Amino acid sequence: MEKKIPAEVWYPLDNAAMVYSAIQRDDYSAVYRFSAVMDEQVDPEALQRAVNRVMPRFPGFQVRLRPGVFWYYFDGDPTFLPQVEPDIANPCQPVRFSAQDRLLRVFYYEKRISIELFHAMADGSGALVFLKTLIGEYLRQKGIEVPCAMGVLDPELPPEPGEWEDAYARYATSRVKRGTKGSLAFRQKGIPEPFYTLNITMGIMKVDALKAAAKKYGATITEYLAAGLIQSLLALQHGQDLARERPVALVVPIDLRHFFPSPTMRNFILTARVAIDPELGEYAFEELVEIVRHSLRLQMTRQELQARITQNVALQKSPILRWVPRPLKNRAIALGFWLSGERPYSTTFTNPGVFKVPESMQEHIQRIEVVLGQSYRGPANCAAISCGETFTFSFSGTLKECDLERLFFRWLVREGVPVKVISNRKE
Amino acid sequence: MSYCVNCGVELDPTASVCPLCNTPVMNPKAPVDRESPPPFPLVRREVEPVDRRSLGLLLTGMLGAVAICCGLLNFLAFFPQVPWGWYVAGAAGLIWVWAALPFLVHMKFRYCLAADLVATAGFLALVAGLVEGWFWYLELALPVIGLTSFLVAGLAYCRIFHRSRLTTLLVFLGITAVYLLGLELVLDYFMEGTYHPTWSLIAAAVILVFGAIFLTVRLRPRLRAEFRRRFHS
Ligand SMILES: [Zn+2]
Numbered sequence: 001m002e003k004k005i006p007a008e009v010w011y012p013l014d015n016a017a018m019v020y021s022a023i024q025r026d027d028y029s030a031v032y033r034f035s036a037v038m039d040e041q042v043d044p045e046a047l048q049r050a051v052n053r054v055m056p057r058f059p060g061f062q063v064r065l066r067p068g069v070f071w072y073y074f075d076g077d078p079t080f081l082p083q084v085e086p087d088i089a090n091p092c093q094p095v096r097f098s099a100q101d102r103l104l105r106v107f108y109y110e111k112r113i114s115i116e117l118f119h120a121m122a123d124g125s126g127a128l129v130f131l132k133t134l135i136g137e138y139l140r141q142k143g144i145e146v147p148c149a150m151g152v153l154d155p156e157l158p159p160e161p162g163e164w165e166d167a168y169a170r171y172a173t174s175r176v177k178r179g180t181k182g183s184l185a186f187r188q189k190g191i192p193e194p195f196y197t198l199n200i201t202m203g204i205m206k207v208d209a210l211k212a213a214a215k216k217y218g219a220t221i222t223e224y225l226a227a228g229l230i231q232s233l234l235a236l237q238h239g240q241d242l243a244r245e246r247p248v249a250l251v252v253p254i255d256l257r258h259f260f261p262s263p264t265m266r267n268f269i270l271t272a273r274v275a276i277d278p279e280l281g282e283y284a285f286e287e288l289v290e291i292v293r294h295s296l297r298l299q300m301t302r303q304e305l306q307a308r309i310t311q312n313v314a315l316q317k318s319p320i321l322r323w324v325p326r327p328l329k330n331r332a333i334a335l336g337f338w339l340s341g342e343r344p345y346s347t348t349f350t351n352p353g354v355f356k357v358p359e360s361m362q363e364h365i366q367r368i369e370v371v372l373g374q375s376y377r378g379p380a381n382c383a384a385i386s387c388g389e390t391f392t393f394s395f396s397g398t399l400k401e402c403d404l405e406r407l408f409f410r411w412l413v414r415e416g417v418p419v420k421v422i423s424n425r426k427e
Numbered sequence: 428m429s430y431c432v433n434c435g436v437e438l439d440p441t442a443s444v445c446p447l448c449n450t451p452v453m454n455p456k457a458p459v460d461r462e463s464p465p466p467f468p469l470v471r472r473e474v475e476p477v478d479r480r481s482l483g484l485l486l487t488g489m490l491g492a493v494a495i496c497c498g499l500l501n502f503l504a505f506f507p508q509v510p511w512g513w514y515v516a517g518a519a520g521l522i523w524v525w526a527a528l529p530f531l532v533h534m535k536f537r538y539c540l541a542a543d544l545v546a547t548a549g550f551l552a553l554v555a556g557l558v559e560g561w562f563w564y565l566e567l568a569l570p571v572i573g574l575t576s577f578l579v580a581g582l583a584y585c586r587i588f589h590r591s592r593l594t595t596l597l598v599f600l601g602i603t604a605v606y607l608l609g610l611e612l613v614l615d616y617f618m619e620g621t622y623h624p625t626w627s628l629i630a631a632a633v634i635l636v637f638g639a640i641f642l643t644v645r646l647r648p649r650l651r652a653e654f655r656r657r658f659h660s
Pocket of ligand 1: 432434445
């Protein structure tokens with residue numbers, strides 16, 4: 001190793017991290033989980049060895065979040081190695097920004113290896129690099145040859161500085177600034193579960209069946225499922241017999257690395273809003289697919305995205321906001337997020353895409369799962385990911401009711417996609 | 428391999444009901460597997476709740492520092508003959524009970540309210556003692572505090588028990604009427620020594636009329652339906 005990371009290292013938060021740390025509360029958990037279901041029981045000791053070997057490659061995850069006067073900041077701690085723990089029934093517990101509580105957790109249960117990350121550290125893309133590297137190293141510990149390719153990093157190599165750059169700041173160079181707005185959307189209502197419960201309902205499907213169903217409408221899997229989700233939300237709202245129906249809107253995270261090259265593993269995402277107003281009349285499913293497709297593509301232009309990045313970074317750098325003490329500023333950011341990031345949306349739908357790994361790894365992984373933490377007042381959030389032949393779609397929320405889940409999976413079955421459903425709900 | 432007869436989705440062999448619709452699994456060929464581990468763990472664990480005491484302690488420190496500094500400034504430097512430091516200290520104590528105490532001690536709402544009222548009364552007593560005005564304290568301040576606590580407690584009662592909107596409105600109107608009547612009584616005795624109710628009677632009469640209408644509507648289901656039809660928006 002030629003270059004060592006100095007012990008006294010700290011990072012300022014990037015634009016998204018600033019928001020996630022401001023909104024983290026007991027009833028808003030900006031923590032998400034990726035799991036890999038292996039082909040046999042997990043060996044916790046081998047997993048711990050793998051964690052210990054992999055962590056130094058990811059200095060951006062060896063951090064604590066500490067309060068400064070004006071901002072939170074990441075405080076580097078190169079000695080931090082997460083302790084592998086038995087998994088729990090209520091995942092994605094909120095994090096505390098204390099000296100003890102860490103922002104990365106590793107769990108095991110039967111055949112499943114799970115990692116949980118606080119969203120301020122990294123987005124799904126960064127977390128998946130970590131998961132690939134960890135699983136690769138775990139399999140090596142079990143005596144399987146795994147090459148360091150396709151996103152599996154070599155834990156022997158030193159970390160590269162570009163991997164922890166604030167890519168927002170780099171690309172905030174647009175001449176125009178642009179914000180987003182949206183009106184109040186339909187929100188699922190229901191009976192909340194007791195505190196710190198997270199209900200997960202997961203559907204497991206075959207990628208081919210899903211692809212074939214999507215192809216009937218000339219759609220990608222993401223567009224197809226987003227349209228199905230909107231249709232289910234429309235039906236859910238319609239069943240409530242409201243005098244006036246609110247728009248149904250999804251928030252779909254966009255990975256900005258596709259538009260602006262960056263090796264960063266920290267946050268580098270923006271979101272798109274896909275909305276349907278039921279007051280305009282009935283929509284056929286084909287029409288929903290069309291709207292989802294065009295709406296997503298329209299929002300995913302390099303120029304527009306750059307204007308939004310510039311706007312967000314300018315807000316962070318604005319002299320007024322900068323010199324306000326942190327507790328006050330966080331209230332303001334949380335309020336801003338609630339108004340522009342929570343109220344205009346019915347639910348989140350994220351699809352980080354295909355989990356591609358070398359063949360020797362692939363054959364030991366049954367499936368990959370992704371679960372999002374709870375949002376205010378707990379309507380279910382949705383996340384999907386595929387690995388090899390298997391596609392998983394998860395709902396996670398804190399409501400007792402599972403009407404949306406039922407509508408959605410029954411729709412898929414009617415479409416001819418066989419679904420296996422598993423859940424952590426108490427029977 | 429079992430499927431839900433309602434949803435058509437495949438279920439885990441360990442599931443005894445469908446997670447989507449709660450329909451029990453009845454498959455004579457494949458009974459529920461009660462031996463294998465379920466797909467998700469059953470052990471619950473929770474992170475500790477946020478320690479809000481640190482905020483309470485911070486407030487305590489700040490208020491205490493303000494009170495002590497002002498006290499010292501008062502008696503050592505500025506106008507030692509006028510005891511203004513006591514007012515500051517009293518106000519700091521009042522704010523402490525209102526703002527910091529709920530963070531330090533976990534209390535039921537009614538005890539919080541009681542503590543707030545006692546603190547308010549205490550602060551006013553301090554002011555009364557300093558300006559030798561026990562007369563207004565006993566005849567005006569204490570009764571008004573009592574009346575206000577009655578109003579707040581009544582409103583809180585309605586909110587806690589989630590009565591229907593009409594009931595809440597009725598209780599609110601009733602309490603307001605009593606409050607206004609009481610307020611005029613206290614004011615009259617304080618200023619003139621006699622009781623000549625005027626404005627509060629008018630307000631109470633108006634409230635009574637509306638209250639009677641709402642009460643009738645509340646009690647008669649047919650009227651209620653009619654009311655809904657005519658006033659729907
Ligand atoms: Zn069912």
